Amino acid sequence: MKVGILGGGQLARMIALAGYPLGLKFIVLDPDENAGAAGLSEHLHGAYDDPALLAQLAEKADVVTYEFENVPAHVAEFLASHTTVYPPANALAVAQDRLLEKKFFNEIGIGTAPYAAIDSLRDLQQAMPDIGYPAILKSRRMGYDGKGQVVLKSAADLESAWQSMQGAPSIVEGFVPFQREVSIIAARRPSGDIVFYPLSENQHSGGILRVAKACNSDAEQAMAEDYVRRLLEKLDYVGVIALELFDVDGRLLANEFAPRVHNSGHWSIEGSETSQFENHLRAILDLPLGSTQTRGQAGMVNFIGGLPDTRELLNLSHAHLHLYDKTPRKGRKVAHATVRTDDAKEFNTALKTLSTLAQRVDNS
Amino acid sequence: MKVGILGGGQLARMIALAGYPLGLKFIVLDPDENAGAAGLSEHLHGAYDDPALLAQLAEKADVVTYEFENVPAHVAEFLASHTTVYPPANALAVAQDRLLEKKFFNEIGIGTAPYAAIDSLRDLQQAMPDIGYPAILKSRRMGYDGKGQVVLKSAADLESAWQSMQGAPSIVEGFVPFQREVSIIAARRPSGDIVFYPLSENQHSGGILRVAKACNSDAEQAMAEDYVRRLLEKLDYVGVIALELFDVDGRLLANEFAPRVHNSGHWSIEGSETSQFENHLRAILDLPLGSTQTRGQAGMVNFIGGLPDTRELLNLSHAHLHLYDKTPRKGRKVAHATVRTDDAKEFNTALKTLSTLAQRVDNS
Numbered sequence: 001m002k003v004g005i006l007g008g009g010q011l012a013r014m015i016a017l018a019g020y021p022l023g024l025k026f027i028v029l030d031p032d033e034n035a036g037a038a039g040l041s042e043h044l045h046g047a048y049d050d051p052a053l054l055a056q057l058a059e060k061a062d063v064v065t066y067e068f069e070n071v072p073a074h075v076a077e078f079l080a081s082h083t084t085v086y087p088p089a090n091a092l093a094v095a096q097d098r099l100l101e102k103k104f105f106n107e108i109g110i111g112t113a114p115y116a117a118i119d120s121l122r123d124l125q126q127a128m129p130d131i132g133y134p135a136i137l138k139s140r141r142m143g144y145d146g147k148g149q150v151v152l153k154s155a156a157d158l159e160s161a162w163q164s165m166q167g168a169p170s171i172v173e174g175f176v177p178f179q180r181e182v183s184i185i186a187a188r189r190p191s192g193d194i195v196f197y198p199l200s201e202n203q204h205s206g207g208i209l210r211v212a213k214a215c216n217s218d219a220e221q222a223m224a225e226d227y228v229r230r231l232l233e234k235l236d237y238v239g240v241i242a243l244e245l246f247d248v249d250g251r252l253l254a255n256e257f258a259p260r261v262h263n264s265g266h267w268s269i270e271g272s273e274t275s276q277f278e279n280h281l282r283a284i285l286d287l288p289l290g291s292t293q294t295r296g297q298a299g300m301v302n303f304i305g306g307l308p309d310t311r312e313l314l315n316l317s318h319a320h321l322h323l324y325d326k327t328p329r330k331g332r333k334v335a336h337a338t339v340r341t342d343d344a345k346e347f348n349t350a351l352k353t354l355s356t357l358a359q360r361v362d363n364s
Numbered sequence: 365m366k367v368g369i370l371g372g373g374q375l376a377r378m379i380a381l382a383g384y385p386l387g388l389k390f391i392v393l394d395p396d397e398n399a400g401a402a403g404l405s406e407h408l409h410g411a412y413d414d415p416a417l418l419a420q421l422a423e424k425a426d427v428v429t430y431e432f433e434n435v436p437a438h439v440a441e442f443l444a445s446h447t448t449v450y451p452p453a454n455a456l457a458v459a460q461d462r463l464l465e466k467k468f469f470n471e472i473g474i475g476t477a478p479y480a481a482i483d484s485l486r487d488l489q490q491a492m493p494d495i496g497y498p499a500i501l502k503s504r505r506m507g508y509d510g511k512g513q514v515v516l517k518s519a520a521d522l523e524s525a526w527q528s529m530q531g532a533p534s535i536v537e538g539f540v541p542f543q544r545e546v547s548i549i550a551a552r553r554p555s556g557d558i559v560f561y562p563l564s565e566n567q568h569s570g571g572i573l574r575v576a577k578a579c580n581s582d583a584e585q586a587m588a589e590d591y592v593r594r595l596l597e598k599l600d601y602v603g604v605i606a607l608e609l610f611d612v613d614g615r616l617l618a619n620e621f622a623p624r625v626h627n628s629g630h631w632s633i634e635g636s637e638t639s640q641f642e643n644h645l646r647a648i649l650d651l652p653l654g655s656t657q658t659r660g661q662a663g664m665v666n667f668i669g670g671l672p673d674t675r676e677l678l679n680l681s682h683a684h685l686h687l688y689d690k691t692p693r694k695g696r697k698v699a700h701a702t703v704r705t706d707d708a709k710e711f712n713t714a715l716k717t718l719s720t721l722a723q724r725v726d727n728s
Contacts, residue, residue: 310651
């Protein structure tokens, strides 16, 4: 079986590493000749919407998946008309548009921050009394890692904020006074079987995930599972999904979902019986899903824009290094390290040490 | 950094899978165009002693290692004169010759079964009164998985047994009344640092390893570590080594050693904090060695000559599948499955279920 992946970065790389033991082969389409998954797969080198390359991808792959959600609709449609594509195109369509996404959450009974569609400065001025300050103005499409977002602190910010969106259809969201940010990762097969990972507690800074850790036996687990199940079933979803949530006094509000493997699940490589990458493959190939049980305490730290000396990282107890083979540059995720141990105290110490190392080389 | 591997089978495949997260790239030399590591590495396709390919391997790789020990001496010498080669050539020379190997064990104070060098029928007839029946006649070189071996049950077997060796320099070994077969895997860096894995208890049948399991807190661990340390230090060894031992009433007798990653350590992929494959790479690159602590109970079952349905394997709790991308044929190792769980009872049940599955499809 050959799995096609749109995108050949670190997510495709980790999917491929998880897939070889299952006997799979890979083909990726990525414009970067040094794509991190290139050495691990057949590499179609060119634009994501190159018709000839997409035709090759569709022909050679038994199933196609993707490592990012901003796949142009016509690309997803073309692929879906020639081969099996998971997750399904409707999940992409919702995830690509922050307004559709928020509406969809609300429709299936999942709360969100207050929001309003913004297509003009006037829309923004009219919405803000209800939304309240501070708030955040985001383009509806193509945002990730904090890009395309402006914080609104008072009415004085509105005009320049709206100008910075350059007329892009936008959404304004009120800030939520959350205690913590969590995410839940789940995988669903075509048959309808679903497995859930334990909640991940996530620390962001500058809109970029820095640290994530598995929450074994979390009080909000059942609520998060209920929410992500609604999402999966309503979308007739196949593959791994990540739902990001705000925990507000024990109530969970949806922030966004990613129709793919997710950075907040990278601790599952060593931390879970079956990693999110392997379960994504099992799901899209309609194979039995693997156990999501955590092996003790698990977490991960991202390295952004810079890397400590490899020897220093390999010397750390309980840490597992995952380099992405990417040249460090400002704001770029170049590696992560998983921490896993049965001992909670050792875990906290190791995670703190790693965070300190990551902060020392941070360039974001 | 690029690691060259002589041989591109399942061991090279698992080395490469362990190496990508460390940021490594791979180049393998293997005559089989469908070599299991081919998709994961640059593949030099041709004979192991092809001078032009060896020159390419030596030029492109920062360090060269191998997945089998029967590397012709002139090949090892050529590579060593052009690049760094680990494990060192002297370890290969000893491991390739059962007589040198036995003598070496005895020289460094490690006991073995009784043995004698056999170069003629007369040698064999003279040796047998001391060796005793049953015994086993083996060619000194190029034997693995039970090939090139004849069992001697009585004096009546000697002539035909010797004829079957076709004049090859041989060795006769007495049978040892062992309670169990174990192996110890260790890794040594150029700096001299050594890490030891827990003993593996191994079940062979027809000369082929079937089942291996990690022995946490084994009574013979210290003795085995002492023995393998002698081996590593005397050979000024770098990389992973596997020492196979017979446990005879709590005394350990050496059977043979393998200067490479070893089938009896495959449970380390999920069963250890750091797999034997990752520690082999860390060792040959002189990086800090990783923890060899086991994660609960760990073992593995080989699939020889045939494979059960993938779905059946993936449905098993606590099992992790490792397919080698090899076409099944008689006697060929085509996959293994690791079992790992914290619960001893669950572990035994899962290992037994897997063994039954493996026996059902066995073609060895």
